[in-house]
Amino acid sequence: MKYESQKVALPYFYGALALFGVQLLVGLLAGIVYVLPNVLSELLPFNILRMIHTNALIVWLLMGFFGAAYYLIPEEAERELHCPKLAYIQFGLFMFAALAAVVGYVFRIHEGREFLEQPTWIKVAIVVVALMFLYNISMTVLKGRRTVITNILVMGLWGIALFFLFSFYNPTNLALDKMYWWYVVHLWVEGVWELVMASILAFLMIKMTGVDREIVEKWLYAIVGLALFSGLLGTGHHYYWIGTPGYWQWIGSLFSTLEVAPFFFMVVFAVKMVLKGGRDHPNKAALLWSVGCAVTAFFGAGVWGFLHTLSWVNYYTHGTQVTAAHGHLAFFGAYVMINLAIFSYAMPHLRGVAPYHQTLNKASFWLMTGGMSVMTFALTFAGVVQVHLQRVMGMDYMTVQAEIAPFYWVRLAAGAAVFIGAVLYLYALLGPVPASRRTTGIGAAVQPAE
């Protein structure tokens, strides 16, 4: 860590991890309700559980992105953050809004569109938080060294704020509502979030592999270019069956097939940089999360996305457990893992120590990634059976759900493994640092010049 103001990343990382815990706990509860449906059915019905599960996920990922930006932008821009105090105030407001939303949900205070359930005042608070953040990082970047990483990262973060504005538009015409709803949801996760992800990954590659910046930046442009060229019109795969024109079936099928490309090249990029770099970076756990992120995102977002993206396949799979399988692995691979990677990389620097608890951190990687993979397979099989029984044979929904119940037990067990993995991760990151790692000045030593 070179700049004092990078420390503002710390509360963001802690806040993100706390909400990660909430997300997993509530996810586990929802998994229990799937197999034991009478649990909590009056106190906290499934719709509330799911609302908390998805919202906590989105908010903690954003909080992690904010923290990551605050950590890496001073280092990239080669100057202190424009206003560290503002960053702390921003964190307070964001955390307050997030907790207020969760508490409100428990008491049935929410709006009714999926993922955008935040009451209007919280949405306004999110916009204020985003503006505080964008002002702070943009000023830092403008006054400092400009790199491709900061350009792409800042562009992605501005995009996040810009597209969120569509959450305020809720037309009474359901088809229009759905069409613009995807301007937030799809253009976030299959658009601008990929810019954030790729730029964080590029930063980690420069720091940990020692590959020349020029090469990494060329790759970064190519990857984010592919992401937007495919992802923008790839939104069409959500416009097949919601009252929108039939031509989306062609556009959506073609461009969302191409959405696999940026994820494929992220794997090639990460693996190539690690092999080429030859730097023996001591933080092996962070490296594992980084490469693992590219690989799992390729499977979760790329392969599992492609599985059901062609319109003539999607006609049968749309809105089944196949969708749930893809959603889980894609979010985990692309966005959870990039956050856990940058946390693993940055925490030793922020705490001023050499990388610590590496074995435990790596164990948590395998437990979480393994758990998510099993969960994805369970839901995929459940989905395939569901598609056949319900969409081909025309059997009643609830009858089909009873048939696929065993898969939900497997999913619950896999979820428990992920939860245990997360507990290990938390200890590996936040637990006491062993005395041997507490050498002073090591912060500079593990971070050689580029």
Added chain:
Amino acid sequence: MTERFTKAAARNIFYGGSLFFFAAFVSLTAASHIYVVNTGTDSKGLTDSVARGKHVWEKNSCINCHTLLGEGAYFAPELGNVWIRYGGDKDAEGARAALAGWMAAQPSGIEGRRQMPQFNLTEQEVNDLAAFLEWTSRINTQNWPPKISG
């Protein structure tokens, strides 16, 4: 990557291409907007009751258990075509009565069966919800879902 593919070239392709595809996407959604209003949905039939029904749907967060046109949670049945499943296209009164009866009977309390909460809807709210589901069932979904089971 070869030396001929310079960083400047990569940058120009990225910014130029992104602008192009963004413009293409916005134009196509603008065209879709017009299509939705004129062809895809029954704009004239979008009454106050349908609008209120959409609000009932949102206020009770139905989307976090059910799917509507395939979007939502996957914990409870698809409702985009529930009006047809209830026979509402042939007997609207019967479907409305069945919906009211269903909403009143929740939760079933049956052990081992997924429970739908009691939302304590007024008679007006149930009627509005029915109007919303009826309107939704007439959206041109390109013949989705494949079966009446949703």
